[in-house]
Amino acid sequence: EVQLQQSGPEVGRPGSSVKISCKASGYTFTDYVMNWVKQSPGQGLEWIGWIDPEYGSTDYAEKFKKKATLTADTSSNTAYIQLSSLTSEDTATYFCARNPGMDAWGQGASVTVSS
Amino acid sequence: DIQMTQSPASLSASLEEIVTITCKASQGIDDYLSWYQQKPGKSPQLLIYDATSLADGVPSRFSGSRSGTQYSLKISRPQVDDSGIYYCLQSYSTPLTFGSGTKLEIK
Numbered sequence: 001e002v003q004l005q006q007s008g009p010e011v012g013r014p015g016s017s018v019k020i021s022c023k024a025s026g027y028t029f030t031d032y033v034m035n036w037v038k039q040s041p042g043q044g045l046e047w048i049g050w051i052d053p054e055y056g057s058t059d060y061a062e063k064f065k066k067k068a069t070l071t072a073d074t075s076s077n078t079a080y081i082q083l084s085s086l087t088s089e090d091t092a093t094y095f096c097a098r099n100p101g102m103d104a105w106g107q108g109a110s111v112t113v114s115s
Numbered sequence: 116d117i118q119m120t121q122s123p124a125s126l127s128a129s130l131e132e133i134v135t136i137t138c139k140a141s142q143g144i145d146d147y148l149s150w151y152q153q154k155p156g157k158s159p160q161l162l163i164y165d166a167t168s169l170a171d172g173v174p175s176r177f178s179g180s181r182s183g184t185q186y187s188l189k190i191s192r193p194q195v196d197d198s199g200i201y202y203c204l205q206s207y208s209t210p211l212t213f214g215s216g217t218k219l220e221i222k
Contacts (some may be wrong), residue, residue: 001140035211045151045159045202049213087202095158100203101149103170 002026002054004096004106011112012086019047020109022096030054031076033099034069036081039108040092050099051079117141117205121214129222138203138214143184150179150188154199162201163188170189188210193221 007021021032027073033113036048049060053072060068069082083090091113118141128134134195138148146166151159161170163179166186176191198221203214 041145044216045153045204045213046179049202050209059209096178097159099206101161101164101170101206102151103161103164105160108158 002096002098002104004104006094006096006106006109009110009112011114012083012090013115014086014088016086017082017084018086018111019080019112022079022081022106024077027098029072030074033110034070034072034079035067035097035099035102036079037095037097038092039095040065040089048081048094053079065100083111085086086111088094088113093112116210117144117208117212119203119205119212121203121217123217124215125218125220127220127222128193130193130195132193132198134193134219136188136201136203136217136219138186140184140186140205140207142220144205144207147205148179148181148186149204150177150205151202151204152197152199153202159202183187189202190219193219195221197221 003025005023010018012018030053033050035050038046048064051058051070058070072079093108093110095108098104120139148166150163153159167179178189180187201217
């Protein structure tokens with residue numbers, strides 16, 4: 001069974017950074033691109049970017065290029081997203097989702113930015 | 116960027132109705148279109164991929180179709196459990212873009 005297990009909720013101060021993990025199991029991690037999706041409170045879904053774990057290559061939506069950094073550790077089958085220079089606009093739930101078709105999703109990780 | 120215009124924003128339907136949700140792409144996307152259902156506090160779940168293919172485990176009352184650059188999700192004889200928010204997603208080109216969502220209530 002394909003599973004994506006995300007890390008727990010994070011609270012970050014304005015200007016700081018947080019890092020969320022997404023541990024994959026049930027499939028060959030390097031065979032599938034991993035997406036990251038943002039959902040602000042009460043809002044829709046927004047694609048942040050993706051990473052190819054085999055090569056480490058990435059692609060980002062323009063608005064997230066300076067905000068998010070995607071990495072992957074093939075030794076632990078884990079994908080990461082780091083969010084930097086946090087502001088209140090970053091308060092949201094962040095999902096990882098496997099390609100193709102985003103056929104499997106993590107449970108989501110909430111990030112709250114608060115002083 | 117490809118814009119996905121989703122409608123309606125919300126709708127309420129009975130168990131005997133046929134529910135149709137549409138997404139219009141701002142340009143051709145070659146059927147790289149998926150549909151997802153999201154329930155409160157949960158992650159989205161894939162329903163349809165490649166515009167018309169049913170994802171594993173999804174009931175056959177869900178179906179997808181295309182007419183030009185307009186894509187549709189149809190739910191025939193919906194169940195109460197089909198209540199939730201539905202999103203389309205184009206994966207033809209990056210940035211991937213979602214529709215704005217349709218909140219469905221089944222009475």
